[in-house]
Amino acid sequence: MPIKLLLKFQADKKIPTSSLKPKTIHGIFFSLFPENVGEIFHTPSVKPFSLFYPVYFKSPSKNQLSFTVEMNVLNNELFPEISQVLFRKTFSEKAPVANVDGVEIELTTVKAKDVTTFESLMAKAKPLKELIFDFVTPTTFKKGRYDYVLPEPYLVFKSLLNRWNAFSPIKISGKELLPFVKENVLISGCWIKTKKTELMNGAKITGFSGRVFFYAAKFDEEKLKILNALSRFAEFAGVGRKTTMGFGKVKLAQKREGDEQDV
Template sequence: MVLAAVVLELEGEALPEASGLRGFFYRLVREVAPEVHDLGENPFSLGFGGGERGYWARIALLREELYAKLSPRLFALEGQSVRLGRPFRVKAVVQEGHPWAGLTTYPRLFRAPEGPDLPLRFFSPTFFRRKGVHYPLPEPRLVLESLLRRLEGLADLPAPEEVREALLEGTTVRWFEGKTVRAEAEVEAVGFVGRVVYHLPKATEEELSWLWALGRFAFYAGVGAKTALGYGRVKLFSHQAGRD
């Protein structure tokens, strides 16, 4: 039940293009795991970033069998040239030691929760499909429902009904700092970036365990719509310390 975020550290002249990264990934998938598109919930998310110190592309894999098939191909890219909309050389391929790399399991997502406040930072535009339009605000129910649906679908781990109700009906916003920005790839949408501290009052230990599991899952799965284009890239941050 492994989840992994593999980062390609790149040499190039500009950021990867969202559609280029997605096309590159889909070509790999067609070669080694064509069944992916029949699995229901998207078992991956993509992202990219960087600047003066170099660029990177990120492939997060949410099913162990997909990781087993794709990771040998990904790690073999070190030293190779790839095209992610633009040409790049892959300097390194890592799953640890980079802020957006990681490896965990679904059971580990549920390890000791850290209290009733869940702090999430939204790094790339995040939006949701709502009544046929893109909606750009990180309302608690929209965020948690997006994550819960994917976690349940991919891990075959349904939340108890009373936990689901507590999360979706009882979670509020304790603290908020952010703005809306225009999405820049393929979609006509505005998304949210910034920091939100979600709060679940009077929660049981089981409810807090699920709340924090969803927050940790967000690092790998992303939140909201179009995570295959790099939207909805999220991670926990230290609210008390005031830093990431």
């Protein structure tokens, strides 16, 4: 059961957005939980959550007293324990959860923004041949030792498939789906840019952001429904590397009249 939560934090004085780097947000998140719960998040090879803080990538020079982090829980078995901790901190403890550059930060509110089930994602999926992804924050894949910064359909849907199968009771066969993607799904439009983003202490990662049109050249109702379900799931899971640090944030877009399709 994918669940999207909005976590609002309050600082005791204005803090530059540039101080809230991806690893810092990651650290603030883990500071919310006791060690045993943190291990549940940290141990699996496929992480059962994603975090997004797009403001850092857009307005790093901004100063703010409060900021909101989107948290997506991909494994519903974790939600009771997570919610217990989060709501206790917002309603009972009211104590700083982190200190960033001498600024104390407190969790003030937790709000559910979107809740669905894997069964619902699959049941509502339509066999659309075109999908429009807005990559809101830098997205990247790993090829060997290097960042790969192109929205290759195979890599996008392989990333989503791995996360889906890790947490969904409805398993999808990659042996059937991925060859279909490789042979039939192409990019029909692409407006992206790449940039290097600092993770922390000078370490950087290169990713792309922007709008990408994916088009299936062959109609296969069952496989297209699966791709559409995975695309909706992407709004919770994110795509590619470092989604637990804010990278790979995706929103689905609707096609507008006049949108060009030829690259």
